Amino acid sequence: MKDESRHVAFGVLSLADHYRDMAPGELADREEFVIYACELMRNRLVGDQISSVMGWNRDEVKRVVLDSAPAQVFRRMLFARVVPNLRRLGLLTPRVREAFERLGILEFEHADPEAQDRALGLA
Numbered sequence: 413m414k415d416e417s418r419h420v421a422f423g424v425l426s427l428a429d430h431y432r433d434m435a436p437g438e439l440a441d442r443e444e445f446v447i448y449a450c451e452l453m454r455n456r457l458v459g460d461q462i463s464s465v466m467g468w469n470r471d472e473v474k475r476v477v478l479d480s481a482p483a484q485v486f487r488r489m490l491f492a493r494v495v496p497n498l499r500r501l502g503l504l505t506p507r508v509r510e511a512f513e514r515l516g517i518l519e520f521e522h523a524d525p526e527a528q529d530r531a532l533g534l535a
Contacts, residue, residue, distance in 0.1 A: 424500050431502045439505070446503055447511040453490060454515050457483070487517070492528065495520035 431442070463473035477483050495512065498504050499521055504512075512518040 424497050427501055442503060443505055443507050446498060446508055450491075450494065450512065450515060450517065453494070454487060454517065457486075488520075491517040491520045492523040493525045496523045496525055 431439070434442070457477070459473040459477045460470060462468075463470045495504070495517055498508070504521065509518060512521075
């Protein structure tokens with residue numbers, strides 16, 4: 413975990429200037445990737461496989477799983493790290509902000525991953 417925390421911090425420092433000077437077309441590609449990746453992360457582990465095998469209603473299982481306390485905690489922990497780092501990189505553009513608002517993860521924009529690392533003894 414300490415190594416991963418350092419890798420992320422290094423990546424943010426290393427990439428900030430790169431994204432700041434990126435051509436508009438390349439930035440649009442990055443926006444698309446960021447939105448798609450966050451949608452996948454938000455919607456993963458929602459019981460799709462088990463609901464299909466068991467013959468359960470897929471939408472109902474997904475709703476129950478997404479509304480469950482453990483799933484909410486998982487998403488909070490994940491996006492409290494991802495979203496502020498994207499902001500630091502300059503990738504929290506109006507288009508990404510709109511998508512994140514729709515996904516319900518924009519609230520993490522001002523979270524402090526370093527403080528989280530310190531609280532976990534990783535910094």
